[in-house]
Amino acid sequence: MTDCALFSRTSPLLQCTVFALTSAWKLGDMPSMTNETASIPDLSDLEAQSLSVSGLALKRGDFILREDISFALNPGDALFLTGRNGSGKTTLLRTLAGFLPPAEGHIQLGKSSDPAELIAWLGHTDGLKPNETLRKSLRFWSGMAGQPGKVIMPVLKALDIGHLIDRPPARMSRGQQRRGAMARLAVMNRPFWLMDEPAGPLDRAGRDRLGKLVAWHRSRGGIVIAATHQDLDWAGAQRLELGGGL
């Protein structure tokens, strides 16, 4: 399968080094593709991008939350940010996305000077409007990212919410809303996925679907960074432990 061949090119070598922080690696099997996620058609190829972070310090208000965070990610890599509540997972994600300025250090996200256009964001809120159906909101976001609208239905089906396409999020469960927000990441076709507690309200089947979507994205050379408390088994995902809460 071409997808697997693509993925093996970016074998999960230990490219992530973390100074002053403990780090642990989970090396697993290659992600196995299912027919559902492998068959999302019509998306243009992702440009291979990489991310390197060196000597990064995180600031919350006036005090320094974390210092000397360094790591590097290559196409196809996934990184879990773990740590207790208040350890700076969300702050790190928001700094990577450019919402917060780094207190110190350097972030090189992709080759472009404007990294914002490389990032697909899933925050702790879903970014859905209560009265806007998934069809309308996904059309809007895929159009904004310059992607065709015909990928929307296959992505929703891959997340098992194809039947909800015309339902406003106000009448969905939290888990269904979360899946709808995940569909937005896929249809925008951007190389970096930054996710804050992606599996929070998801049931077991939802976590499986999320895992498959992430594996599909990585097989295309995408990079996924997720802050999480849950045990998600994404094959070959690296782990950055941010330690205790401050």
Add this chain to the structure above:
Amino acid sequence: MSGLWRILAREAGLAWAGGGGAAGPTAFFLACITLGPLAIGAESETLVTVGPGIMGISALLAVLQFGERSFADDFFDGTLELYALSTVSLPVLAFAKVMGQAIATLWALPLIGALGSMMYGLGGSEILVVFCGLLSAIPALALVAGFASALSAGVRRGGLLISLIAIPMMIPVLVFAAGAGRAALDGDFDRAWATVLLTLAVSLGTSALMPFGIAAAMRSRLG
């Protein structure tokens, strides 16, 4: 379709469907101009004199209402982050968003203003001046309200803050928009139309500058 038009269309659709469309500001405007004669008295001479001024004040207050939810919803549901990462630059995005919402919610204000002027006993050409004055004031009023809304997004009881920030900045628009109607009442239509053009100029200037202020406010709310 460019990003600007996409955002404008989306925001207009959202405001139309989700926020009750034009109903809120329109009802507020109608209430203001109906209460006017009850408080001032029903002498037709007085009502004609205060008519343009009441229309201006009522429109201003109605637009403040529009500011209350404009950016606060985006802050709470996470849309603000998504907009910040979009391909459209923030000032353009802010302009498109405010204009989209204004088209969907404030379109009725000039019409109600014309209707109210009729109620207050103004003549045909004077009504036309009031209508045009309000129409050219609305972009500036909406952008100022949007700026206040973006600054106060995520603040509890933001409505108070919006009023305090926006009202001083709306004063020039009010002076011009109501002044046009007053000049028309004095029979000086040259001055009336010149003042309408001045109102339009303020709106254009606000359209050029205020999006940058709104964008800065949005960025500060992301941190």
